[in-house]
Amino acid sequence: MASPQDQQANDTFQLYDLRVEVVCPPGKRVMCGAKEGDYFTLEGEMLYLPPGQGISIYSLGAVLPLLAAKQRVTAKNDWMSTDADVACPDPNCPSRLRILRTGLRTFKHGDTTVVPLDSTPERERRDEHQPSRGLPL
Numbered sequence: 567m568a569s570p571q572d573q574q575a576n577d578t579f580q581l582y583d584l585r586v587e588v589v590c591p592p593g594k595r596v597m598c599g600a601k602e603g604d605y606f607t608l609e610g611e612m613l614y615l616p617p618g619q620g621i622s623i624y625s626l627g628a629v630l631p632l633l634a635a636k637q638r639v640t641a642k643n644d645w646m647s648t649d650a651d652v653a654c655p656d657p658n659c660p661s662r663l664r665i666l667r668t669g670l671r672t673f674k675h676g677d678t679t680v681v682p683l684d685s686t687p688e689r690e691r692r693d694e695h696q697p698s699r700g701l702p703l
Contacts, residue, residue, distance in 0.1 A: 577675045577683065581637040582667040584608040586629060589651070589662045597659035598622045608633055610671060628655040629663045636665050 588604040590596050599622050606615045615621065629652045640647045651662045675683055 578672050579675065580639060580670050580672050581610060582639075583610075583669045583671055584633060584636055585666045585668050586633075587664045587666065589664050591660045594660045596654075596661045597656045598625050598654050598661060600625065600654075600661050607668070608637070610673065624655050625661075625663060628652055629665065632665065636667065 585605055585607050588600040588602060590600065590602040599620070604619055604621070606613055606619075606621060608614075632646075632652065635646050638646075650665050652665065654661045654663070
């Protein structure tokens, strides 16, 4: 993994690729239409389903807010590093979605946005609070 200093110097950042798998308790009735072993992958911002496989929009809605955070490198003791299972949003469905980090991918800032690196909201706020250096009128 590249150090933060190296990433800043060469315009790069890293995200984990993810695999999200359905886990169903044996013998239990699953209400969301999922089957044991169903999955999708996330590579950068692109979500891929295997051909012919679907996913409930409600299940996807439950896991989607966590995916961007799971893609980021996190501290060893952060719960995002250790917790992987997300319950089905149907309270009567015992299935879970398990988020697995599968690999680390490197991206270039300039390939993912047109906003320059030196144009951050923090910098703009800091610049707004700097005293004016102009002469009084």
